[in-house]
Amino acid sequence: MKRLNPYSGLVGGLSADELELLSAAVEERRLREEIGVGTLAEAADRYRPRPACPACGEASPWRDGREPSGVRRWRCPSCGARFTSLTGTVLENCKKPLSTWVSFIRLALFAVPLDACAEACRITHQTAWEWRHRLFAAVDGYQDRIVLRGTVWVDETYINDTDLSRGYGQARKRGLSGQKVCIAVGIDSRKEPVAVACGHGKPSSGRIMEAMGAHVEKGARLVHDRERAHNVLVRELGLEDEPHKADVRDPVYLEAMALVNNLCSWLKRYLWRFTGMDPDNLQSYLNLYVYLFRVKRDDERWPKIARVVRHLLATDARFRSST
Numbered sequence: 001m002k003r004l005n006p007y008s009g010l011v012g013g014l015s016a017d018e019l020e021l022l023s024a025a026v027e028e029r030r031l032r033e034e035i036g037v038g039t040l041a042e043a044a045d046r047y048r049p050r051p052a053c054p055a056c057g058e059a060s061p062w063r064d065g066r067e068p069s070g071v072r073r074w075r076c077p078s079c080g081a082r083f084t085s086l087t088g089t090v091l092e093n094c095k096k097p098l099s100t101w102v103s104f105i106r107l108a109l110f111a112v113p114l115d116a117c118a119e120a121c122r123i124t125h126q127t128a129w130e131w132r133h134r135l136f137a138a139v140d141g142y143q144d145r146i147v148l149r150g151t152v153w154v155d156e157t158y159i160n161d162t163d164l165s166r167g168y169g170q171a172r173k174r175g176l177s178g179q180k181v182c183i184a185v186g187i188d189s190r191k192e193p194v195a196v197a198c199g200h201g202k203p204s205s206g207r208i209m210e211a212m213g214a215h216v217e218k219g220a221r222l223v224h225d226r227e228r229a230h231n232v233l234v235r236e237l238g239l240e241d242e243p244h245k246a247d248v249r250d251p252v253y254l255e256a257m258a259l260v261n262n263l264c265s266w267l268k269r270y271l272w273r274f275t276g277m278d279p280d281n282l283q284s285y286l287n288l289y290v291y292l293f294r295v296k297r298d299d300e301r302w303p304k305i306a307r308v309v310r311h312l313l314a315t316d317a318r319f320r321s322s323t
């Protein structure tokens with residue numbers, strides 16, 4: 001026998017507004033249990049307990065009450081600026097509740113296309129687009145700090161420029177490698193990934209150095225196919241060289257390159273989800289990919305949703321609308 005839900009009657013009798021409030025309260029409670037904070041205000045209090053003045057950098061602003069949303073307001077004793085705990089983060093002026101953001105982050109972790117995000121989060125396509133760019137702003141420069149060490153695998157993967165902007169399988173000129181966008185990819189034995197857009201066509205030594213030079217530790221061991229442009233890394237960074245002849249039928253080659261080959265194919269699959277992207281945003285997509293790759297990799301140690309929420313609040317970054 002099916003048991004009646006004791007709340008059915010109560011819920012059935014609520015007005016539309018009351019139902020919204022109830023469901024927001026339920027969402028908040030769930031979030032509090034899952035990630036320790038239920039609202040943007042609680043998240044701001046936890047991760048930005050005393051934000052510096054965004055105008056002059058003054059480290060000890062005065063408390064100045066709270067917004068209707070509960071987000072704390074501050075006033076700067078030095079320059080008089082008024083701001084909130086969310087000012088200077090990508091969540092500034094966000095009118096949706098934290099629970100909607102968490103749904104959006106969950107979908108971003110699965111690289112769900114924008115239309116589906118909008119539908120599932122019950123936000124407009126415009127908001128979903130803007131939120132994706134807010135995520136981009138929060139991971140801008142994120143890879144700058146990543147340095148691969150120990151044994152490092154490096155390779156390049158290519159995608160058609162037109163695939164990015166017009167969609168896969170569209171008519172295009174074939175065989176013109178100059179038309180393809182090159183992505184330099186690296187990974188080390190700790191599974192630290194790097195992915196950097198590296199211009200069009202086969203890369204020169206200069207482009208490889210520019211893309212990867214800062215991401216490989218001096219003296220590391222470099223495992224790679226025999227791409228000549230890689231030699232610049234070996235020379236400039238004093239790397240131990242382990243070249244393999246590219247041969248997909250050679251099990252030794254495949255095993256040596258498996259990590260980086262997997263990374264390349266995951267990356268391609270990820271980019272396929274976003275056909276119609278502006279190719280100018282390619283590096284932002286790559287930054288987000290690398291960020292989410294690490295978040296998923298460390299999920300056992302550091303639960304992923306809580307980590308992303310913390311990142312969005314703790315990172316000084318601003319979404320700027322291009323219009």
Ligand SMILES: [Zn+2]
Nearest residue numbers: 053056076079
């Ligand atoms: Zn100030």
